[in-house]
Amino acid sequence: xxxxxxxxxxxxxxKYSASGxxxxxxxxxxxxxxxxxxxxxxxxxxLLSLQQPRTSHHDEPIFIMYHQxxxxxxxxxxxxxxxxxxxxxVSADVLAEAMRRCNRYFSALEHSFGVMVDGMxxxxxxxxxxxxxxxxxxxxxxxRMIELASANLHDLVHLEQRxxxxxxxxxEALLAQIYWLRGATIEKDGQKxxxxxxxxxxxxxxxxxxxxxxxxxxxxxxxxxMLEAGTLSEELKKELRTYDQYVxxxxxxxxxxxxxxxxxxxxxxxxxxxxxxxxxxxxxxxxKRIFFPFLWSDEEQSEWxxxxxDRYAREH
Ligand code: HEM
Numbered sequence: 343x344x345x346x347x348x349x350x351x352x353x354x355x356x357k358y359s360a361s362g363x364x365x366x367x368x369x370x371x372x373x374x375x376x377x378x379x380x381x382x383x384x385x386x387x388x389l390l391s392l393q394q395p396r397t398s399h400h401d402e403p404i405f406i407m408y409h410q411x412x413x414x415x416x417x418x419x420x421x422x423x424x425x426x427x428x429x430x431x432v433s434a435d436v437l438a439e440a441m442r443r444c445n446r447y448f449s450a451l452e453h454s455f456g457v458m459v460d461g462m463x464x465x466x467x468x469x470x471x472x473x474x475x476x477x478x479x480x481x482x483x484x485x486r487m488i489e490l491a492s493a494n495l496h497d498l499v500h501l502e503q504r505x506x507x508x509x510x511x512x513x514e515a516l517l518a519q520i521y522w523l524r525g526a527t528i529e530k531d532g533q534k535x536x537x538x539x540x541x542x543x544x545x546x547x548x549x550x551x552x553x554x555x556x557x558x559x560x561x562x563x564x565x566x567x568m569l570e571a572g573t574l575s576e577e578l579k580k581e582l583r584t585y586d587q588y589v590x591x592x593x594x595x596x597x598x599x600x601x602x603x604x605x606x607x608x609x610x611x612x613x614x615x616x617x618x619x620x621x622x623x624x625x626x627x628x629x630k631r632i633f634f635p636f637l638w639s640d641e642e643q644s645e646w647x648x649x650x651x652d653r654y655a656r657e658h
Contacts, residue, residue: 396473401462405470408457409479415447416484423491423561430559434568434578437561441581448588455596459603467604468612476536479597480526483545488589490552493633494562500524501630513553521631525623562633569636579637586633591647594626 355365381387392410395402422440426432479485489498499507500521510516526538534542556563565582568574601620605612611621622628626647635643 395470397470399466399470401466402470404457404462405467408454408461411454412451413482413484415451416482416488418447419444419488420484420491423488426561426564427491427556427559431564431567434573434575437564437568438575438578438581441561441578441585445581445584445588448585448593452588452592452596455593455600458600459596462604464604471604476540478537480522480537481541481544483541483548486522486545486549487552489631489633490549490556490560492561492585492589493631494560494566495520495553495557497562497632497635501628513550513557517550517553521629525619529619565634566636582634583637586637590629590631590633591626594624594629595647598624598626 351365354368358365358368393403393406395406422443426437426440495513495516496504496508496510498521499516499519500523503519507516507519523534523538526535526541527533528535561582565574565578568578601624605620628647630643630646632638632643632646638646
């Protein structure tokens with residue numbers, strides 16, 4: 343027998359006997375096992391069985407699949423952010439690499455949003471969406487998890503309360519004023535929409551747990567400490583600013599374009615499936631979500647989501 347094989351067998355014997363296992367049993371298992379296939383490894387059949395339209399309109403699967411693609415990208419983003427929150431106070435190089443990856447994912451999302459904006463027939467969309475009420479992208483839990491991991495919770499408080507709550511330390515109290523609640527509250531009577539009630543029932547505890555875990559450990563908190571300690575590199579600063587722009591301006595603007603394309607003027611604006619006043623709620627200049635306010639000048643913050651975006655687009 344080849345020396346290399348004998349050496350591997352000896353190493354395997356040692357590995358298995360260390361945990362009280364018999365190498366021979368594992369070798370028999372190898373003899374029995376089938377070769378791995380691409381479709382089994384990727385779980386392709388399961389993946390391709392997950393598109394279940396509610397109507398027979400040709401374009402509904404496009405809507406479903408693009409949401410699924412987006413959720414997978416969101417999962418990739420969380421795959422980078424979660425270990426950083428878990429570990430706490432990582433180095434500037436580690437954070438910069440994670441941000442570079444997240445920016446790549448959001449870049450792909452921003453550049454592919456045309457699949458939604460231009461890629462579906464408007465008449466069909468307006469019909470099949472009626473079968474989806476009260477479901478809404480508003481209920482994307484991963485989108486909120488990305489926000490909770492990225493921002494200091496105070497910066498996610500609704501703009502009107504943000505400054506007043508600066509010194510609030512209770513995570514529960516801050517979550518009770520989080521910006522997205524306003525988006526899904528009926529203006530005239532202050533009632534929560536059904537979309538929001540479902541969302542809170544499903545994700546409430548998860549969000550509380552995540553918000554507590556990220557308290558003082560969010561990407562924003564870690565970056566601010568680096569800035570104060572003088573360890574925030576120019577490279578990291580650039581990646582953080584790009585990320586802030588992607589998540590809080592560029593993606594929301596693409597998304598808003600899709601709402602305008604499908605819901606605006608026909609003859610009156612269509613009600614959103616989640617029931618929000620979307621024209622007032624969705625534009626980034628009204629929400630003014632900024633993950634890293636300490637990296638932007640006052641002027642850039644006051645221009646958030648307005649002309650500054652054009653300048654940013656020219657620079658990148
Ligand atoms: C034709 C395409 C789309 C239209 C017309 C649309 C429309 C809307 C509207 C009107 C809202 C406000 C909430 C409501 O009342 O329903 C909303 C929220 C949201 N949608 Fe979409 N959407 C589209 C595609 C997508 C896609 C592909 C995603 C990806 C997951 C998505 C994720 C979200 C998220 C995360 C929110 C909450 C935004 C926030 O709170 O700032 N949407 N969408």
